[in-house]
Amino acid sequence: MTTTTNAAEDLADVDRVLAGDVQAFEGIVRRWQGPLVNMAWRYCRDRSRAEELAQEAFVRAWRGLSGWRRDSSFSTWLFALAANVYRSDLKRFPTVTLPIDEAPELSRPATQHHALAAQQSSDSVRRAVLALPTRYREPVILFYFHEMDVAAAARTMGLPEGTVKARLSRARALLRSRFPHLEGEHAAMEFGDLNTGKEAGR
Amino acid sequence: MKQTRKHQSDAEHNEIDRILATEDALVPSSGFLASVMDHVQEEAAAPAPIPFPWKRALPGAIVIVGTFGAGAFEMVRQGLPTASEFALTAPHISAVMERPLEQVGWIALALGVSLFSWLLSNRLAGRAGLL
Numbered sequence: 001m002t003t004t005t006n007a008a009e010d011l012a013d014v015d016r017v018l019a020g021d022v023q024a025f026e027g028i029v030r031r032w033q034g035p036l037v038n039m040a041w042r043y044c045r046d047r048s049r050a051e052e053l054a055q056e057a058f059v060r061a062w063r064g065l066s067g068w069r070r071d072s073s074f075s076t077w078l079f080a081l082a083a084n085v086y087r088s089d090l091k092r093f094p095t096v097t098l099p100i101d102e103a104p105e106l107s108r109p110a111t112q113h114h115a116l117a118a119q120q121s122s123d124s125v126r127r128a129v130l131a132l133p134t135r136y137r138e139p140v141i142l143f144y145f146h147e148m149d150v151a152a153a154a155r156t157m158g159l160p161e162g163t164v165k166a167r168l169s170r171a172r173a174l175l176r177s178r179f180p181h182l183e184g185e186h187a188a189m190e191f192g193d194l195n196t197g198k199e200a201g202r
Numbered sequence: 203m204k205q206t207r208k209h210q211s212d213a214e215h216n217e218i219d220r221i222l223a224t225e226d227a228l229v230p231s232s233g234f235l236a237s238v239m240d241h242v243q244e245e246a247a248a249p250a251p252i253p254f255p256w257k258r259a260l261p262g263a264i265v266i267v268g269t270f271g272a273g274a275f276e277m278v279r280q281g282l283p284t285a286s287e288f289a290l291t292a293p294h295i296s297a298v299m300e301r302p303l304e305q306v307g308w309i310a311l312a313l314g315v316s317l318f319s320w321l322l323s324n325r326l327a328g329r330a331g332l333l
Contacts, residue, residue, distance in 0.1 A: 022246045029238050037230045051234055058238045059245060125221045144222040175218055 006031055010074040017065055029058055032075070036082050042141045043086045044095050045130060053089055057082035072155070079156045087138065095130060128178050129171075136171035139164045274309055277302050 009027060016024035036057055040050035061081055068077045129140050139153060143164070146152035154164040281302030 022243060023239075025242055026235065026239055029235055033230045033234055033238070034227065037234070038225075038228050041228045042225070047228065050228065051231060054230070055234070055238050055241060059241050062242045062245060122221045122224075125218060129222065140222065144219075144225070148219065148223060172218065 006075070007073055014065055014068065014074065017062070025058075025062055028061070032058075032078060035075075036078070039079070039082060039141075039145050040086055042145055043090060045126070046095065053086050054082070056089070057085045060085055076152075076155050079152075080158060083138070083142065083156050087134075091134075125175065125179065128175055132171055132174060136167050136174065139167040140171045143168055270309065270313065274306050277305055277309075 009031065013024045013027040017028075033054065036054040037050050040053040040057070041047065044050055044053065057078075061078055064081065068074065129137060132140065138157060142153035142156050143150060146156070150161055150164055150168070154161040157164065
């Protein structure tokens, strides 16, 4: 319902902007500022840069609004445009990241408080995503940004779904190889759960 | 054993999924909307880019193309009598014939490269939003 309303509002605002009403673009920015800033954040992990990138994406969208052919939804067009902006900007000014092989490993969670260890795990995995080679990094970013929708990620990148799936699989393998400790930990947790289940079943 | 391995892999997949999918949403700063609209207003107020003066450039372009065309034609034309004037053996005639043709080839190549570079620069300028 919200999506349909958004689509209708987008369409109306785009028509008004194309008719010369610049102020109508505010509605588009209002609706999409959150997603575009969050998407940029996932690309660079720098709040101020994320806002700059999102702003640039909106300005480009405004310039190229007449280029939206309406064969796809406005959001698909906007996300694809934003991804292009973010990708080319990060190519020119890369974020300071270590290669994935040099990304810091997790310290042993057993020695730390569980919540802190979980937070560290999350941070390390997210940093490792930024350290992935570009061709694998973007599918991961967009897959999770689109709430694990491969088709949406593929549309945003303008790639076939099969290619995105293959790159996601490779990215996961790289992350897995980087975090064997995490794998072990969770496997252990799972085995623990299984054992507990067995115990309970007895 | 196989099932255990699968279970292990699923658990790890789910963990990576869980970490990467549970991202805290970033709220744009309060001035973000205003800042974007300022930029858009600036863009809207800026004078439209000057379109390429095709009307003025067209006669010049026709003259250039005509000159090149005439030059190429003249080269080919001058090459032909030269070849027929000499009573040379077949291999020699073909060598004489080849020269102007080779020159025409070079000219065609140069024109092709010019056209390609023009198209490329137009495309790049278009992508960058300069046109």
